[in-house]
Amino acid sequence: MRNKLVITIVLYQTEFSKTPSYEYFKKIAMEKNPVNLFVYDNSDNAQEDELFKLENVLYIHDETNPGLAKAYNAGANYLLDIQGDLLLLLDQDTQLNTMYLDAVLDLKLEEDIGAYVPIISSHGRQISPLFSDEYIGRKSKLPKADVYSERIMSINSGTVLPRTTLTELGSFNEDFPLDFLDHWLFWKIHQLNKKISVLDHHLTHDLSVLDYKKISFKRYESILRSETLFYQKYDQSLFYRHRKHLLLRTIKQFLQVKNRKIWRRTFSEYQVLMKGK
Template identity: 70%
Template sequence: MENKLVITIVLYQTEFSQTPSYDYLKSVIMAKSTVYLFIYDNSPKSHEDELFHLKNVRYIHDGANSGLAKAYNGGSQYLTEVQGDLILLLDQDTMLDEKYLDTLLELKLDAAIGAYVPIVISHGRQISPVFSDKYIGAGSDLPKVGVYSEKIMCINSGTALPKSTLDSMGAFNLAFPLDFLDHWLFWKIHQLNKKISVLEFHLGHDLSVLDYRMISSKRYESIIQGETLFYKNYDQDKFDSHRRHLLLRMVKQFLRVKNRKIWRRTFSEYRSLMKGK
């Protein structure tokens, strides 16, 4: 018997029909009664789509742009309503693999596993999962296919969480509306003494925050606030490493990033954290 799966996809200034997985998701929703779709739209204006009127699809518009955590909490509630087994988190830029979805539907769920994740590729390199026992940087070690009890961090998109994990951890942390919610999620899973299963599938994802030359000052503000909150209040043993990393990052940004607000913001965060030392 197939698992009952809720796919939660978060939109921002993009219509659902323009997402790379739309045609595939449309065919799946039409064909499978065990697959549900929860669409959370953070765009300023709502939009219509023929799929929004299907019984196994729910569309929510949030013009206030409340972010990912609130969207995922909505998806979790929907999972409870339909008595589902798994929730699959999906960004609008992620290309969903047919074989990956089939694997999730056919999984024999293990109570010891806190999350099932694919290997995610962006611009030709693996960005997720990564080992997070040390401060995550460009040289971080990368897990292969297998089951791990070690500390691992994965990006949200592509992650499948069993209902038992959601029940154990409670709600997604609203203190991380966008950035570093993934760090908090996998930190929390490790705190619950649950393992991570890395599945033998690759998903493509366009992660724009990899390049500081391509992000806005507003988005960088979200990133740096999320970082400080995470290392100061949660993964505290890496807080000193984070402060040192900020200084190194500031130097690189000064040399490479045209937007001067970026390196100045990094430096101000570094000074602030040093004052609190």
């Protein structure tokens, strides 16, 4: 028997019908698959779509835009309500495909595996998953398809979580409404002594935060605050590495980034952490 799956997709200022996976969603929603769609819309205005009328699709609009954590918690609760087996997290910019979905539906679930993740690329290079026992950066090592007990971090989108993991997590940490929620999630899964299964399937995702030309100062501010919270309160073993990295990042941004507010904000964060030795 195939796994009962809930796909939780979070929207922001984007029409559901214009997401990369919409036609695929439409196909699977209208077929007799053990798949439910949970669409959480953080946009200013609610939207309508023919799929929202289907029994296996639930649409929620939240104009307060609480980010990802609250949406994922709602998706997890929906999974528990319908007694689903797996929760697939999906951003609006990720392209889902038949091979990956079939692999997820046919997974043989094991108690010691806390998450199943695909290999994800953005603009031609692998961005996820990464080994995270050391401070994550451009030189981080990339795991191949296998099962790992070592620390691994994967982006939220594409991640599949068994119901047992969701139960042990309790809830997604709403201290990280958007940025660094993925870091916290995989740090927490490791704390639960769970393994990570990297599946031999590839997805593409447009990760705009990789490009300082596209990122807004407001979003960069959010990333910095979340980074500091994560390393100060959770992954404390890498706090001093993070502080050193902020100084190196400041220098690089000073030389390469036109938006001067960004390097100044990075340096101010470094100064604050130095004062709080």
